[in-house]
Amino acid sequence: MRKILTISLYTLLMMVIVTSCTKKNHYGSEFNEEPDSVLTVKYAKGFEVAYYKDFKCVKVLNPWEKGKYLAIYYLVDNAKTETPTNGKKVVVPIETIGITSCTHIGELEMIGELDKVTCMSGADFAYNAYIRSKAADGSLANIGDGVNINLEQLVATKPTMLMTTFYNVQDENVKRLTNAGIPMIFNNEWTEQDVLGRAEWVKMIATFFGKEQEVCVLFDSLENRYNETREITAQITHRPTIMLGNNFKGTWYMPGGESYMAKLMKDAGADYFYANDTTTGSLPLNFETVLKNFKHTDVWMNAPVTTLDDLFAYDERHKLFDPYQSGEVYAFLGKVLEGTTANDFWESGVVHPDILLMDALWALHPELVPNHEPQYILKLK
Numbered sequence: 001m002r003k004i005l006t007i008s009l010y011t012l013l014m015m016v017i018v019t020s021c022t023k024k025n026h027y028g029s030e031f032n033e034e035p036d037s038v039l040t041v042k043y044a045k046g047f048e049v050a051y052y053k054d055f056k057c058v059k060v061l062n063p064w065e066k067g068k069y070l071a072i073y074y075l076v077d078n079a080k081t082e083t084p085t086n087g088k089k090v091v092v093p094i095e096t097i098g099i100t101s102c103t104h105i106g107e108l109e110m111i112g113e114l115d116k117v118t119c120m121s122g123a124d125f126a127y128n129a130y131i132r133s134k135a136a137d138g139s140l141a142n143i144g145d146g147v148n149i150n151l152e153q154l155v156a157t158k159p160t161m162l163m164t165t166f167y168n169v170q171d172e173n174v175k176r177l178t179n180a181g182i183p184m185i186f187n188n189e190w191t192e193q194d195v196l197g198r199a200e201w202v203k204m205i206a207t208f209f210g211k212e213q214e215v216c217v218l219f220d221s222l223e224n225r226y227n228e229t230r231e232i233t234a235q236i237t238h239r240p241t242i243m244l245g246n247n248f249k250g251t252w253y254m255p256g257g258e259s260y261m262a263k264l265m266k267d268a269g270a271d272y273f274y275a276n277d278t279t280t281g282s283l284p285l286n287f288e289t290v291l292k293n294f295k296h297t298d299v300w301m302n303a304p305v306t307t308l309d310d311l312f313a314y315d316e317r318h319k320l321f322d323p324y325q326s327g328e329v330y331a332f333l334g335k336v337l338e339g340t341t342a343n344d345f346w347e348s349g350v351v352h353p354d355i356l357l358m359d360a361l362w363a364l365h366p367e368l369v370p371n372h373e374p375q376y377i378l379k380l381k
Contacts, residue, residue, distance in 0.1 A: 044194075044204075045061070045192060046192060058072070058073040073087055097161050098117070107201065111215055113209050118140065195226075195263065233365070242265060243300050243321065256282060258279060270301070297323060311329065330363045
């Protein structure tokens with residue numbers, strides 16, 4: 001009897017120990033509770049932010065698989081805070097960050113956290129003076145190419161998180177980083193088909209620094225400026241016809257009608273041949289098709305060079321288009337570092353669609369904004 005009692009007490013004790021050591025997570029892997037509130041996202045389609053009592057939930061949607069997520073983050077103030085097990089717990093604000101695209105520079109600068117960048121891929125392509133100076137003095141580590149990260153250097157730098165871009169479901173670079181245990185923030189602003197949607201991703205990034213409320217105020221201001229400018233073009237009676245891009249190795253890539261560039265041109269008061277096309281990416285066209293449809297357009301936007309001579313040297317057939325002959329050719333190359341390919345259009349321009357719209361309006365309808373000083377765009381001479 002005593003032996004049985006001893007075994008029973010031992011069994012009970014072990015049950016208590018095991019239970020305490022394997023305490024069930026309060027939330028579990030299936031978390032569907034209604035949030036206390038959500039972050040207002042008006043234009044971006046690729047992320048969601050919800051607020052709960054003990055944490056923030058940030059979800060990055062998969063643009064290639066509807067209804068699925070690339071990542072779920074639970075942002076907490078304290079590492080001991082319990083969170084659902086179907087996502088990654090991140091203590092915020094994060095202390096340091098690595099970046100893999102120049103667009104990340106403009107976003108972090110807007111948030112006021114550019115000094116948290118400790119490593120970057122492709123720093124040679126950066127326009128931002130602060131980033132270039134850090135790269136030059138060695139305080140910013142070079143982690144290789146954006147699609148082929150130097151894992152050894154990245155691990156040595158030890159950023160709290162690495163902000164990267166997910167390109168498709170078979171992204172080998174992301175697989176390498178995942179297998180190496182690198183904590184990543186997926187920033188897919190490039191998949192948005194609206195310039196305001198692209199800029200709005202700054203809200204998602206701000207959550208990792210606890211600054212989304214301040215950034216929402218900044219975004220609301222630029223949104224208002226953008227919409228005020230768009231209202232100007234809504235009243236115009238003449239919309240100049242435009243052509244976009246250039247001939248590259250036998251193919252002319254024109255923006256699809258649902259692309260962010262086509263929408264920007266529409267908001268700027270342009271008449272674009274493919275405006276009713278439903279393509280979100282680029283349309284690969286042969287030269288003959290482009291010449292047929294765009295020879296007599298009024299304005300050439302988004303040219304690849306800064307002078308008419310260079311445009312002619314790029315392809316002598318460019319002279320066959322009316323805008324070349326009239327000199328109505330413009331390029332988003334107004335803020336490029338001489339002797340480099342560093343272009344601020346891809347950095348601060350991403351979070352300043354209001355200025356991009358004003359620049360495009362200046363090119364297409366200069367009489368409407370006579371006092372505007374263009375920043376990102378220039379007229380070829």
